[in-house]
Amino acid sequence: MAAIRVEGLSKRYGRVTAVAGISFTVAAGEIVALLGGNGAGKTTTLAMLLGLVLPSAGRIEILGHDMARDRFAALARMNFASPYVALPARLSVAENLRVYGHLYGVAGLERRIRELAGELDLLAFLDRPAGTLSAGQKTRLALAKALINRPAVLLLDEPTASLDPDTADRLRTWLAAYRAASGCAILLASHNMTEVERLCDETLILRRGVIVARGSPAALRARFGRETLEDVFLAVARADG
Amino acid sequence: MAGAGSLRRIWALVYRHLALYRRSWPRLLDFAYGPVLQLLIWGFTARFLAGHGGAFAGVAGLLIAGVLLWEAALASQLGFSVSFLEEIWSRNLGHLLVSPLRPWELIAALIVMSVLRLLAGMMPAILLAFLLYAFDIFALGPVVLLLYANLAMMGWWVALGVVAFILRHGAGAEGLVWTVMFGLTPLSAVFYPVSALPAGLRPFAWALPSAHVFEGLRAAMLGGGNGARDLAFAFGLNLAWLLAMALLFRRELNAARHGGALVSLGE
Incomplete structure (x- = not known):
């Protein structure tokens, strides 16, 4: 059973679509990164997973609990830092x-x-x-x-923002050790590509509310023919259409 | 029926506010400041009027009792809504709303804080009324507790309405926390009977529990009965208003979750 299962998740504010029908899963013990520029839909996605924002369409299941009907049972076993x-x-x-x-x-x-x-x-x-x-x-x-x-599910919004490199590095080491020891599923929104490359098993790149690329950091580098994940991100973020 | 989990979560929020007040004496001072200030103003006014004898002598006690009761409604409302605002000011509301804390548990914790603020804020004023003006509100007998209970309840539903308004319109609406009860004062007939109001305003006054409370107070103090009927009306109205404001709160919370307002509340 996936710790987080998201199916066809959308959020519209009037005529503006913040998230447009995204689907993904995060397994227990897995760290997945949500990447995207400002306004790509990362924060809205996290807010919907936490029950702070109600989806316009789609379904969120966390630890087997449907967030639309049984969110407090899930919230007791998850947590969040930003x-x-x-x-x-x-x-x-x-x-x-x-x-x-x-x-x-x-x-x-x-x-x-x-x-x-x-x-x-x-x-x-x-x-x-x-x-x-x-x-x-x-x-x-x-x-x-x-x-x-x-928590069995941990949502982190830019966990190392505003930290000096030494402190950020210690925190990443600690998070990796915690995941290994606890089997916690972690979904992490970040702008820090080094962090994502080091910590994450899977990467979801969002643009205008849509997942435009997904895969492990190594697989994405290979697919886009780039040396670093940051180059992949820039290529995706600046693509037309 | 609240389970152990609910009680623990309610206690978590109460503990959070007690820990805050333990470290912030200006906040504690603020509890008593308003009631004491109002008591001094109206107490000296009452003493001045009583000095002129005649019909004025009888109203002195009513003025002081009116202040000591109405300030309780204000303290109750402020205790509830300022505790909610503390979560917005400290940018902590998001953490609370993604925790297992249920909305009704949040409201219950705010009611506990309202009662604590009422007790901490009113005790100095009640003591001062006794020391300065030889006025003992408890001389009215057990009915005084029912008067206070009704006004405390009124503070809760007014605060619930204000909090619902803040959820809809954001922290820009927080000024209402300090002004909304003052707007209700003329209709509450604190210092005069409802019959003194223009006929067109009386139905609005009778829709407020406070008008019935103060009619009951005057009945109890002037020997026109024990005010039981007025208090029963006030209690019924309080229940109706509480239910209406709880529904409004639920609707606005859902609207805020739909509109994404909770993500940016306070900004």
């Missing part, structure tokens, strides 16, 4: 994680908080207000929040 959705700045790192631990019904919450804080190098900051953290620390906190319930 640098564009913040956590309350005045609450400490531990308080933020406690709030989300209770929301997701995490058993042994205090132990889980310390475990995650240890793994993501946040132990020294547990009592610090989230608003006083550096960008890298905030990103690690967002990831800790996203992992608090040991």
Whole structure:
């Protein structure tokens, strides 16, 4: 069974089509990248997968649950991180994680908080207000929040945006290890081609709401005859029609 | 019937706000500021009028009681809607709406915060009324709790309507949080009977639970009965308004999910 199954998914806002009939699956233990320029439909797709935006057509099934009818059962077993959705700045790192631990019904919450804080190098900051953290620390906190319930499906929107290369590299290493250890299905929207090449098994390139290319990073490079995924992306993004 | 999971999620949100207030004394000060300020203005006005004796002497208590009750409705409404706005201001609403938190659990948590704000905001004013003007609102007896309960309920449905409006029109509509109850004050007959309003406005006043609450207050204070009938009317109206605003909230939340407004709410 696919962890994420999307069939004929569309979203229209009046005359504007943000997503136009896309279909894909993400298996357990797989990392899939959603690539695309600004306005390609990545954020709308993620928002529909999370139940934040209702599709105009199509079907989303996550962990066997139809998101149109049974989204709360799926939401309890998935999670999400984005640098564009913040956590309350005045609450400490531990308080933020406690709030989300209770929301997701995490058993042994205090132990889980310390475990995650240890793994993501946040132990020294547990009592610090989230608003006083550096960008890298905030990103690690967002990831800790996203992992608090040991999700079977993880949606990440530009997980390493605004991070320095060293911190971004550590985070990618950690994500790869987490996927291997947990079998979590990860769908990742990113503009960072190095990140996608390193982490992802499958790549979906969106343009004007349509998936215009898909395959592993290596397969896409071969198919388009380019040396890097960034060159593939540019070729696809700038293609006419 | 709320299960353990629901109670835990409601507690998660209440804990989130308590943790916020623990670290922000200006927010706590803001709870009591409005009620105390209004009490001082109307309390000294009442004392001035009482000093002139005659018919004025009898209204002093009504003025102070009116302030102490009406401010509770304001505190209840603010406690609910400002707690919702805190999620928009901190850009946290998106995380909440993609968590297993059900919409009714969000509302329940906001109601708990409303009650806490009402208690924290009104206690200093009630104490001050006793110390400065020798006015004890609890001398009215147990009926005072029913008066407060009705006004708290009114605060919830007004806030629910405001939050629904914010979901539809975005954070640009957040100014309503601080003004909408003031718009209802003239029709609530806080300091005068409904019969003092022009005939054309009276039906609107009677549609508000607050007008019945304050008629009941005057009945209780001036010896015209215990206000039971007025309170029963107020309770019935509150239930009807709560149901109507809950349906409006559900409709606007669905409209926001259709229109993609939740992705950019607060921007």
